[in-house]
Amino acid sequence: QQTITINIGSSHPESNIWAYAMKNAFQPTVDRLLEEGGDEYRINWVESYGGTLYRFTETRTAVRDGIVDIGMVGTVWEGSAMPLQNVTYFTPFATGDHEMLIEIFDHLTEELPELRDSWADQNMLHLSSLITDSYDIYSNFPINSLADINNRRINAPGTSANWLQGTGTTPLDGALTTYYTDIQTGVSEGALSFATGIQPTRVYEVAPHLTQVGVGAMYFGGIAANLDSFGSWPEAVQNAVREAGRATSRAHGDYVTERAGVAMSEMEQAGLQVSELPEADKQAWVDGLPNIIEPWLEDGGDAAVTVLKAYFDALRERGVQPLRDWDEGL
Amino acid sequence: MTSLTIGLLLILGLVVVVLLGMHIAVALLATGFVGIWILRDNIDLAFRLLGMASYNGIADYLFATIPLFVLMGILVSISNVGRDTFEVAEALLRKLLGGLGVATVAANAVFAAVTGVSIASAAVFTRVAVPEMGRHGYRLPFAAGIVAGSSVLGMLIPPSLLLIIYGVLAEVSIGAMFLAGIIPGLLLCFGFVALIMLLARFRPSFVYTDVEAARTRQAEAHNDKTLTWGEILRKLVPIVALVTLILGGLYSGFFTPTEAGGVGAFGALLIALMRRQLDRARMWQVLYQTGLVSVAILVLLIAAGYYSRMLSIAGIPNAIAMLVQDSGLGPYGFLLIYVVIVLLMGMILDSTSILLIMVPISAPIAQSLGFDLIHFGIVTVIAVEIGLLTPPFGISVFTVHTALADPQTKVEQIFLGTLPFVLVMALSLLLIAAFPILSTALI
Amino acid sequence: MNATTEQDKHRGTMGKTLHWVAAALSMIGTIWIALLMFVIVADVMGRNFFNSPITGVAEVAARSVVAIAFLQVSAAVLNGRMTRSDMLLRVFSHFSPRVTAFLELLFALVGAVVFLAVAYAVWPDTVRAFNTNEYFGVRGVFTVPTLPFRAIIIVGAVFAALAYLAVAVEHLRQIGRPQS
Ligand code: NA
Ligand code: NA
Numbered sequence: 001q002q003t004i005t006i007n008i009g010s011s012h013p014e015s016n017i018w019a020y021a022m023k024n025a026f027q028p029t030v031d032r033l034l035e036e037g038g039d040e041y042r043i044n045w046v047e048s049y050g051g052t053l054y055r056f057t058e059t060r061t062a063v064r065d066g067i068v069d070i071g072m073v074g075t076v077w078e079g080s081a082m083p084l085q086n087v088t089y090f091t092p093f094a095t096g097d098h099e100m101l102i103e104i105f106d107h108l109t110e111e112l113p114e115l116r117d118s119w120a121d122q123n124m125l126h127l128s129s130l131i132t133d134s135y136d137i138y139s140n141f142p143i144n145s146l147a148d149i150n151n152r153r154i155n156a157p158g159t160s161a162n163w164l165q166g167t168g169t170t171p172l173d174g175a176l177t178t179y180y181t182d183i184q185t186g187v188s189e190g191a192l193s194f195a196t197g198i199q200p201t202r203v204y205e206v207a208p209h210l211t212q213v214g215v216g217a218m219y220f221g222g223i224a225a226n227l228d229s230f231g232s233w234p235e236a237v238q239n240a241v242r243e244a245g246r247a248t249s250r251a252h253g254d255y256v257t258e259r260a261g262v263a264m265s266e267m268e269q270a271g272l273q274v275s276e277l278p279e280a281d282k283q284a285w286v287d288g289l290p291n292i293i294e295p296w297l298e299d300g301g302d303a304a305v306t307v308l309k310a311y312f313d314a315l316r317e318r319g320v321q322p323l324r325d326w327d328e329g330l
Numbered sequence: 331m332t333s334l335t336i337g338l339l340l341i342l343g344l345v346v347v348v349l350l351g352m353h354i355a356v357a358l359l360a361t362g363f364v365g366i367w368i369l370r371d372n373i374d375l376a377f378r379l380l381g382m383a384s385y386n387g388i389a390d391y392l393f394a395t396i397p398l399f400v401l402m403g404i405l406v407s408i409s410n411v412g413r414d415t416f417e418v419a420e421a422l423l424r425k426l427l428g429g430l431g432v433a434t435v436a437a438n439a440v441f442a443a444v445t446g447v448s449i450a451s452a453a454v455f456t457r458v459a460v461p462e463m464g465r466h467g468y469r470l471p472f473a474a475g476i477v478a479g480s481s482v483l484g485m486l487i488p489p490s491l492l493l494i495i496y497g498v499l500a501e502v503s504i505g506a507m508f509l510a511g512i513i514p515g516l517l518l519c520f521g522f523v524a525l526i527m528l529l530a531r532f533r534p535s536f537v538y539t540d541v542e543a544a545r546t547r548q549a550e551a552h553n554d555k556t557l558t559w560g561e562i563l564r565k566l567v568p569i570v571a572l573v574t575l576i577l578g579g580l581y582s583g584f585f586t587p588t589e590a591g592g593v594g595a596f597g598a599l600l601i602a603l604m605r606r607q608l609d610r611a612r613m614w615q616v617l618y619q620t621g622l623v624s625v626a627i628l629v630l631l632i633a634a635g636y637y638s639r640m641l642s643i644a645g646i647p648n649a650i651a652m653l654v655q656d657s658g659l660g661p662y663g664f665l666l667i668y669v670v671i672v673l674l675m676g677m678i679l680d681s682t683s684i685l686l687i688m689v690p691i692s693a694p695i696a697q698s699l700g701f702d703l704i705h706f707g708i709v710t711v712i713a714v715e716i717g718l719l720t721p722p723f724g725i726s727v728f729t730v731h732t733a734l735a736d737p738q739t740k741v742e743q744i745f746l747g748t749l750p751f752v753l754v755m756a757l758s759l760l761l762i763a764a765f766p767i768l769s770t771a772l773i
Numbered sequence: 774m775n776a777t778t779e780q781d782k783h784r785g786t787m788g789k790t791l792h793w794v795a796a797a798l799s800m801i802g803t804i805w806i807a808l809l810m811f812v813i814v815a816d817v818m819g820r821n822f823f824n825s826p827i828t829g830v831a832e833v834a835a836r837s838v839v840a841i842a843f844l845q846v847s848a849a850v851l852n853g854r855m856t857r858s859d860m861l862l863r864v865f866s867h868f869s870p871r872v873t874a875f876l877e878l879l880f881a882l883v884g885a886v887v888f889l890a891v892a893y894a895v896w897p898d899t900v901r902a903f904n905t906n907e908y909f910g911v912r913g914v915f916t917v918p919t920l921p922f923r924a925i926i927i928v929g930a931v932f933a934a935l936a937y938l939a940v941a942v943e944h945l946r947q948i949g950r951p952q953s
Binding site: 347348349350351352353354355356359360363377378380381384385386387388389390391393394396397398401584585588589591592593595596599617618620621622623624625626628629630632721722723725728732740741 | 799800802803804806807809810811812813814816817821830831832834835836837838839841842843845846848849852854855856857858859861862863876877880883884886887890891893894895896897898922923926930
């Protein structure tokens with residue numbers, strides 16, 4: 001029996017939705033597959049979860065440079081180096097089904113050379129897709145119509161600032177960790193975020209109105225292996241790692257579903273008022289957005305067009321009717 | 331040799347070269363580099379992590395507050411706001427035993443409400459209070475110790491950079507952390523006051539160079555012309571304005587804790603301009619000093635970040651987690667081990683690195699053992715702050731030493747002068763750990 | 774004798790140039806701190822009074838701190854402002870100033886090597902940033918090229934290394950000087 005050392009890690013603690021499946025699904029699955037496959041190899045896992053080795057701004061470089069052999073890569077923070085993966089953030093109001101998103105992106109990353117190569121260009125092999133549950137508005141005032149968010153200040157950092165264009169809402173910077181204080185003191189009046197992020201940070205205490213607006217779930221990044229490390233492993237280990245990646249995708253989807261469910265019921269018990277924005281208002285919102293995908297398409301060129309079309313085809317194949325055809329006329 | 335052994339040897343190596351006088355940032359970077367190279371048997375990796383630590387290590391809006399708080403401190407110092415605060419405290423407290431020392435603590439406590447980093451307080455009051463205490467017969471090392479000791483109030487009384495960082499790491503509300511810091515901050519403040527008065531009474535030789543002369547001055551103070559109420563009021567207006575601006579702005583949602591540094595520096599700039607203390611040459615001097623003080627801290631933070639990545643590769647955080655988890659001592663046994671580890675780390679690492687290493691590991695354990703994360707955070711921050719005052723790496727003491735620029739007063743003498751304050755902090759830490767209500771009462 | 778004087782003079786100009794560059798870099802960093810303050814105040818005012826915050830302040834401020842640090846570091850080295858604990862060194866200096874000077878020389882050389890290593894470590898990503906027009910921010914919201922921020926690290930680190938070398942040369946002279 002041969003022991004192989006694999007450095008695995010993430011910028012987030014293992015309790016986090018994106019790191020959870022690495023520790024609780026990926027590692028045990030690799031171990032089990034190797035044991036079942038003749039017990040020829042054993043993995044010595046060297047774990048660096050929780051950001052002690054690298055920060056969230058470094059997830060791509062950490063795996064690319066082999067600081068870990070396998071790690072969580074948040075492509076959402078890598079708009080410059082890996083723009084293609086951010087297609088969902090530029091096409092909001094598509095789907096709230098995060099499990100479907102995992103399935104679509106596992107598939108597309110395998111099938112589309114554009115996506116696969118963009119991982120390989122970064123010296124990485126994509127093993128498993130990571131997502132967020134659906135983005136909605138948590139606010140300290142009730143929202144019954146689109147007009148209600150006019151002239152309000154909402155935390156919407158990074159790409160999500162785009163989604164508020166044309167609504168008359170001022171998007172404010174921030175992060176999951178600042179929303180509570182920002183809303184409590186009045187710096188902002190709400191946040192555009194997802195249940196599994198809001199519940200642990202208790203933002204619902206100061207923003208007791210959840211309005212489901214239909215922005216949808218987002219592809220967040222992937223679990224990836226450093227290509228040099230991967231190439232140095234025996235075939236049996238390589239196969240186990242790939243296979244475990246697929247299992248991890250499923251486990252991640254299940255876990256987010258479970259956590260989002262628990263989060264919702266806990267928040268509702270604590271007094272969260274849940275309502276849904278009327279369909280007509282959702283439609284008015286998305287129709288009123290400027291063509292926010294344009295700068296992304298310019299940046300990504302033909303590859304971006306291919307990825308966008310493939311993504312929207314995949315959605316429609318699965319019976320989803322996105323509120324806006326962001327791929328129209330391409 | 332296991333990774334853990336190598337890691338421990340590298341900690342020892344760091345302590346040795348730092349004691350021998352190598353620049354601390356250089357020592358952290360060098361041992362970090364050698365460590366990663368040996369541990370992963372790959373020099374390339376040492377370079378790559380070095381590149382990451384340099385480019386990203388302090389690339390955070392939170393760290394942008396450091397030069398701004400320093401700028402505010404220096405502006406407040408040259409526009410004599412610090413001195414005025416101190417003079418008012420002195421006028422009101424001079425009749426007390428050890429009145430000047432008590433005044434320093436009081437002025438520090440007020441000043442803490444506008445600054446978010448301890449070194450800002452340390453820099454300001456070294457210039458303002460230490461020479462004054464020296465003139466009145468205080469031993470300079472003890473006077474410097476008072477300033478270094480009470481500078482920690484800056485990090486406990488809101489706004490506070492350390493409370494912000496803890497809040498971010500433990501995912502608890504920063505506003506709540508700020509409120510939680512107030513009572514412990516005041517408790518420490520009164521502890522320091524009691525300490526100074528007791529020492530002046532029972533161990534005057536520790537406080538004064540010439541005990542008799544000091545006593546005579548103390549007696550004469552009664553006859554001295556003191557400030558009129560009008561003068562006191564006039565001297566207090568700027569600091570009250572600054573405190574109002576910052577606390578008012580924070581709690582009315584006008585700006586965030588992170589933005590407080592920028593707004594505060596701007597407020598201090600306005601005060602300096604209004605007091606006509608700022609011509610072009612002095613403005614340059616202020617900015618130049620801001621740069622030099624900030625860079626020393628920022629480079630240390632980059633280097634400490636790199637070093638802690640090496641410790642992570644050596645498996646030190648995991649080992650600590652295991653140690654803490656397997657201790658099987660129940661909540662307070664866990665807390666004891668935890669605090670001891672933080673105190674030990676405080677000897678060699680900077681505050682931010684300790685929080686980065688310890689909080690993600692220990693906060694979940696603490697929560698599972700039934701601790702309130704806000705209470706746990708205050709305990710953590712006080713333990714971390716003790717590290718600001720302990721050798722060989724005690725940045726508040728270094729700051730006082732640098733700002734004092736007196737060749738007769740050595741770093742180690744200031745460390746000694748600070749020791750009583752460390753003991754008071756340890757005592758307060760015990761109290762706050764035992765009575766969670768002290769930190770949670772205001773929330 | 775003549776040759777030594779020549780060398781000293783030469784070193785003098787080199788030293789002067791180094792001091793001048795370090796001061797210039799530190800001045801830029803210093804102005805940057807002031808600008809940061811004004812931008813934050815403008816952002817706060819814009820948000821509260823005009824419902825129009827300045828986009829990207831947090832990200833730009835984050836990158837700025839790094840630039841500010843590296844712009845100042847060579848001046849800090851030359852001015853002896855890098856944090857250290859020199860108590861043992863002072864004890865040594867009573868017994869043997871030469872040993873002290875030798876340790877100082879050694880430490881300054883380590884400083885030079887370490888900062889050269891930083892420059893070398895940051896180099897590959899800087900080249901990559903140049904080749905790929907790397908930016909931070911979000912397409913369609915705001916984007917800022919990373920190249921200047923990476924380049925400042927290299928410039929700052931190289932001058933920090935030169936500053937350490939200058940310090941090393943000073944200590945070398947002390948070792949050469951006859952003990953009195
Ligand atoms: Na404070
Ligand atoms: Na210390």
